[in-house]
Amino acid sequence: MTNKQERLLQFILDFHKDNGYSPSIREIAKGMGVSSPSTVKAMLDRLEAQGVLNRSSGVARSLAPVTSEEEDLGIPVIGRIVAGTPVMAEENIEGYIPVKEFLKNSNGGFFLIVDGYSMKDKGILPGDYVFIQPSKEISNGQIGAFRLNGEVTLKTFKKTNEGVFLLPANNEFEPIPVNEDDSFEVIGRYVMLLRLREQGYKFM
Amino acid sequence: MTNKQERLLQFILDFHKDNGYSPSIREIAKGMGVSSPSTVKAMLDRLEAQGVLNRSSGVARSLAPVTSEEEDLGIPVIGRIVAGTPVMAEENIEGYIPVKEFLKNSNGGFFLIVDGYSMKDKGILPGDYVFIQPSKEISNGQIGAFRLNGEVTLKTFKKTNEGVFLLPANNEFEPIPVNEDDSFEVIGRYVMLLRLREQGYKFM
DNA sequence: ACACACCCCGAACATATGTTCAATAGAACA
DNA sequence: TGTTCTATTGAACATATGTTCGGGGTGTGT
DSSP: OOHHHHHHHHHHHHHHHHHSSOOOHHHHHHHHTOOOHHHHHHHHHHHHHTTSEEOOTTOTTOOEEOOOHHHHHOEEEEOSOOTTSOTTOGGGEEEEEOHHHHHHTOTTOEEEEOOSSTTGGGTOOTTOEEEEEEOSOOOTTOEEEEEETTEEEEEEEEEETTEEEEEOSSTTSOOEEEOTTSOEEEEEEEEEEEEEOSSSOOOO | OOHHHHHHHHHHHHHHHHHSSOOOHHHHHHHHTOSOHHHHHHHHHHHHHTTSEEOOTTOTTOOEEOOOHHHHHOEEEEOSOOTTSOTTOGGGEEEEEOHHHHHHTOTTOEEEEOOSSTTGGGTOOTTOEEEEEEOSOOOTTOEEEEEETTEEEEEEEEEETTEEEEEOSSTTSOOEEEOTTSOEEEEEEEEEEEEEOSSSOOOO
16 A cells, blocks of 8 residues: 555545545545545545445445454454464354444443552452443442542442441451441442553553 | 434434445435435434434535544543542543554454463453464563463563573462473463453443 | 556536425324 | 424425546656
């Protein structure tokens, strides 16, 4: 793919992102600084021949960048590996995690950055991203995010006939009792953990 | 929103999913079983007035279902929380994790399901999903997936002048030496960890 | 030199497409 | 019944849009 072709593809992607639909040929011409629609058409023909673009002939604004199957399916999950097969062989793929789908259902959810070692024994370490699904309710024994007297903390929720406690998962810490006159709020339930350790993927 | 309006919206969404672009007014008419484009235009005007649809007047196929901002930005990350503010207040949001973007760059990567406790001290527990970026190279001290004599394992890679070792992160396990006559292969680098614990989100 | 792929122009063409408008049908209501 | 409002229709209109054609330019490799 030549430099110009990459710029064209990028322009289409950006336009679609901004407007929710694809540009017309003449809009591309303006955006790319060319003056003839036929020039753009020729460029599009080449891109389509390369298979990175889909079009329906005669249909206005039918440009659709080809998306790889993985994007729709999600990221493959490898469970056990059958002896002697390549890792990514079909028989090893146990399923797919549809990250995109997850994103769509993440309404109102957010990541909380873990601060201390109080949940160490649950494998939750400082710097981890904990996905919190906002909710005023939480079941006994579930992990959640709470705000106790202004401070936000991630703990296991425990309700006994002696009252409510927030349990750390680390025997160097003590259970925290929630008293009647404390200001206490359930922020949400712990759904998922994300840990970005090694380089190579820059977020934010 | 009336029944007919919902059907219309659904038709547009389905069409877009199938074709990668939005239907024209006449295509909608056919699909919905009405015979006049002006009928469809009237219906679209109503939907747009309700704010569930965006259009650019005079622009072909410019129908764009209104999407929430989160979908484009990613999932917000909350770091420290300013005293007295609601959790999701703007001043608490430290950034966004563009999961979608990540997916796009995940070329060839996959998740490996962790099996034992050998990496416990790194907070990597059985059942965790470890994202592996395929690579034949790995640096000293990095965590990666390896295949040693047919068996796949997740360990820290260590190269000394005494040879190559795969180090567990659990003092109940011994470092594994990689001998000359072993069949040994670097599968890839450990990039990210995903843990799905609580219910409410069903993957796969 | 030649062939070939890529890039560009401007004009003309055919049609796909959004829009407007007068007329009709149906439902809700006094 | 008549009135009013909305939904629908079919035709006509204006234009946005993809396409074609003939021409030219530049670079690369043979």
